[in-house]
Amino acid sequence: MFNIIRIGFIKQFLIILTCLSFQTAVAQSFVITPDTIMVNGKVVTADNDDPEAVTIAEAIAIRDGKIIAVGSNAEIRNMAVQGTEVIDVNSRTVIPGLIDTHTHLYETSLGFPWAADVDPQLLNILLVAKSEDEAVSLAEAAIKARAREVGPGKWIKVRMNPSNIAHAVFGSRITRRVLDEWAPNNKVMIRTRASVVTSSNGINEFEEYFGREIPDVYWVNGAEGKELGWSRQYVDFPRSAAIDLIMENQMERYSEVYKSVLQVNAQNGITTHGTHAQSKNGYTVALMLDRKGEMPIRWAWSLGWAHIFTDTPEAFYENYHDEAGYGSDFLWNVGMNPVSMDGGAIAMCTTINARQDVKERERCTADATEVGILRIRALKAAIKNGLNIAGHHIAGDKALDYYQDAIEQSGLSLEKIRSLNLQSDHCHQVRPDQVERAARLGQTFSCDASEEVATVIARDYGEEYLGRYAPYATMLKNGIKPMISEFGSQQSVRNSPFEYGYIFLTRRSLDGKLAMGVPEEAIPDRMTMLLMMTRWASPSIYRGDVLGSIEPGKYADITVLDNDVIDAPLEELPYIKPIMTMVQGKIVFEDPQLRGNTLRFNTETAIWEKDIAQEFQNSSLWRW
Numbered sequence: 170m171f172n173i174i175r176i177g178f179i180k181q182f183l184i185i186l187t188c189l190s191f192q193t194a195v196a197q198s199f200v201i202t203p204d205t206i207m208v209n210g211k212v213v214t215a216d217n218d219d220p221e222a223v224t225i226a227e228a229i230a231i232r233d234g235k236i237i238a239v240g241s242n243a244e245i246r247n248m249a250v251q252g253t254e255v256i257d258v259n260s261r262t263v264i265p266g267l268i269d270t271h272t273h274l275y276e277t278s279l280g281f282p283w284a285a286d287v288d289p290q291l292l293n294i295l296l297v298a299k300s301e302d303e304a305v306s307l308a309e310a311a312i313k314a315r316a317r318e319v320g321p322g323k324w325i326k327v328r329m330n331p332s333n334i335a336h337a338v339f340g341s342r343i344t345r346r347v348l349d350e351w352a353p354n355n356k357v358m359i360r361t362r363a364s365v366v367t368s369s370n371g372i373n374e375f376e377e378y379f380g381r382e383i384p385d386v387y388w389v390n391g392a393e394g395k396e397l398g399w400s401r402q403y404v405d406f407p408r409s410a411a412i413d414l415i416m417e418n419q420m421e422r423y424s425e426v427y428k429s430v431l432q433v434n435a436q437n438g439i440t441t442h443g444t445h446a447q448s449k450n451g452y453t454v455a456l457m458l459d460r461k462g463e464m465p466i467r468w469a470w471s472l473g474w475a476h477i478f479t480d481t482p483e484a485f486y487e488n489y490h491d492e493a494g495y496g497s498d499f500l501w502n503v504g505m506n507p508v509s510m511d512g513g514a515i516a517m518c519t520t521i522n523a524r525q526d527v528k529e530r531e532r533c534t535a536d537a538t539e540v541g542i543l544r545i546r547a548l549k550a551a552i553k554n555g556l557n558i559a560g561h562h563i564a565g566d567k568a569l570d571y572y573q574d575a576i577e578q579s580g581l582s583l584e585k586i587r588s589l590n591l592q593s594d595h596c597h598q599v600r601p602d603q604v605e606r607a608a609r610l611g612q613t614f615s616c617d618a619s620e621e622v623a624t625v626i627a628r629d630y631g632e633e634y635l636g637r638y639a640p641y642a643t644m645l646k647n648g649i650k651p652m653i654s655e656f657g658s659q660q661s662v663r664n665s666p667f668e669y670g671y672i673f674l675t676r677r678s679l680d681g682k683l684a685m686g687v688p689e690e691a692i693p694d695r696m697t698m699l700l701m702m703t704r705w706a707s708p709s710i711y712r713g714d715v716l717g718s719i720e721p722g723k724y725a726d727i728t729v730l731d732n733d734v735i736d737a738p739l740e741e742l743p744y745i746k747p748i749m750t751m752v753q754g755k756i757v758f759e760d761p762q763l764r765g766n767t768l769r770f771n772t773e774t775a776i777w778e779k780d781i782a783q784e785f786q787n788s789s790l791w792r793w
C-alpha cells in the first residue's frame with residue numbers, strides 16, 4: 170500500500186535571479202547544484218501526516234546541509250555536477266533521522282562502563298538483595314569494601330534492587346548514621362527507585378555546593394527525614410552528585426564521555442535527542458561540545474535544574490524568559506521541566522484501587538507533604554508564565570490529572586495553551602477521558618515500552634489496566650500525533666532503534682512472553698510508527714519546519730537502514746540497524762558494509778568490564 174514509487178515528480182528549489190540593465194531585462198534561472206546526492210534508495214520521506222500518502226522516492230540531493238531535491242534516480246543524478254559526492258545506498262531503505270523525544274543522555278552517559286575511567290567515583294555499585302536482612306548485610310559489605318578501594322573523601326554510590334526490599338530498609342535499618350558508621354570518611358549514597366539515603370559527608374557536600382541547606386520538604390517527614398538522611402527525591406541527589414559534584418573539575422573529560430554516547434546514539438540512527446537537563450553541568454557539557462562544533466547529534470533540551478534544592482520555584486519561573494525554540498542548530502531550548510509528577514513504574518500515581526502496600530509506594534506529587542508540592546507549584550508558575558513544559562515525566566493517570574488540572578488552572582486562554590506544544594511523557598496509565606482532554610488542550614504524548622511497567626500494571630493493579638498503557642490507537646482516533654521515546658541507547662547499546670516500535674505494534678515484549686498493553690491499542694502500521702519517530706516528533710521540539718522528514722528545505726538528517734523498515738517481515742523489525750547516519754549533510758556514522766568506511770565509536774572495543782572489589786568478583790550480586 171505504501172510502496173508506490175512515484176517516479177517522474179521532483180521537488181526542488183529553483184532560484185530565479187533577475188538581472189536588470191538599462192537596455193534589457195534578462196531573466197536567468199539557476200538550479201542550485203548539490204554537493205552530495207544519495208541514490209538507489211527506497212526513500213521513505215515521511216512527507217505527509219497521512220501514513221497512506223507518504224511519498225516513497227529513490228534519491229535525494231543535498232547542499233550545505235539541507236535537502237534541495239527528492240525524486241527518482243534519473244532526476245537526482247541529472248542534478249550532479251563535477252565534485253558532487255554520490256552515495257549509492259544500493260537499494261537500502263532511507264528514512265528521516267530519528268528523533269528520540271525523551272532520553273537522559275547527559276546523565277546516562279555516565280552509566281556507560283567506560284565513563285568510570287574518567288573517575289572511579291562514578292561507579293554505580295548495583296546490589297540485588299533477596300531479603301531485608303540480605304539487603305543490609307550486602308550494603309554493609311559493599312560499602313566497606315568500596316571505601317577501602319577508593320580511599321577517604323571519595324563518593325560511594327550504591328543502587329539497590331528490587332525496590333520493594335530496598336524501601337523496607339531505607340530510613341529504618343539503612344540511615345545516614347548507619348552509612349556514617351560503615352564509611353566514616355566517605356560520601357555515601359544508596360538509592361533505589363523513589364528512595365535515597367545519603368551519609369552526613371554527602372549531605373554536607375550538597376549543601377556546600379548549592380550554597381544552602383537542603384530544604385525540609387526534600388526529606389521524608391522534614392527534619393526527621395534529614396536526621397535519617399532519607400529522601401524520596403531519588404533523582405536529584407544522584408544526578409547532581411555525579412555531574413555537578415564529581416565531574417565539576419573535569420568537564421573536558423566528561424564532555425568526551427558524553428560525546429561518545431551521542432555517537433552511540435547516532436549509530437542507532439538517532440539525529441536528535443530531546444530531554445530535560447536536571448543538572449546544570451549536564452547542560453554545560455553540551456554547551457562545550459556545541460561551541461566546538463562537536464555535537465554528533467542534536468539536543469532539544471528543557472530546563473530541569475531550576476528547582477533543585479530550593480523551595481522557591483515561583484521566583485525562578487516568574488523571572489525566566491520563554492526561550493522555547495531558541496538556541497543553535499544542535500542545542501536549543503524547548504521549555505521547562507519541573508521534572509516529574511510521580512515516580513514511574515512502582516511509584517506511579519494512579520486513581521486505581523489497589524492493595525494497601527501498592528498504594529503506599531505510589532509517589533503522588535500533589536498528595537505528598539514533601540517536595541512534590543514544590544513540583545506542582547513550579548509547574549503552575551511555569552505554565553502561568555507562558556512557558557512550555559517539555560519532557561515531563563508523567564507515568565500514572567492521577568499524575569496526568571494533576572498535570573491537566575494545572576494546565577487548565579493556569580489562567581491562560583485555550584488558544585495560548587494550545588500554542589505551547591505541551592507534552593506528557595511515559596504514558597504508563599492514560600484514561601480515555603484524559604486523551605480527549607489532551608486533544609482539546611493541544612497536548613501530545615511521548616511513550617516508552619517498559620517490561621517493568623507492564624509487569625507492575627498486570628501484577629499489582631490488574632490486567633484490565635494494561636489497556637491504558639500507552640493507548641496509541643485511542644490517541645490517534647482523537648487526532649493526537651503521539652511519539653515513541655527512549656528508543657535510543659541509554660545505558661546499554663540497543664540492537665535496533667525499532668525495539669519499542671515493534672513492542673507497540675505487537676503489544677508483546679521482544680521475546681513475546683509478556684503482554685505490553687492490549688492489541689486494540691497497538692500502533693496500526695509501520696508507517697505510522699515511523700511518523701511517530703520522525704515527523705510527528707519535530708513540532709514538539711520546535712523544529713517542525715526543518716526536521717522530521719525528507720523534503721526540500723529541511724535539514725539533511727537522514728538514516729540509511731540495513732533492511733526495509735516498512736516491508737520486511739515483522740519479526741525482523743527489532744533487528745533492523747542503521748548503516749549510515751547523516752546530520753545536517755554530514756555523515757556522523759557509517760558502517761563498513763555500505764562503502765567500506767568506518768566512522769564510529771567502537772562499542773566492541775570500549776571497556777565493558779571494570780575491576781570490582783576482590784571479594785565480590787565471582788558474585789552475580791555486583792554488576793554494572
Ligand SMILES: [Zn+2]
Pocket residue numbers: 271272273562
Ligand atoms: Zn526522563
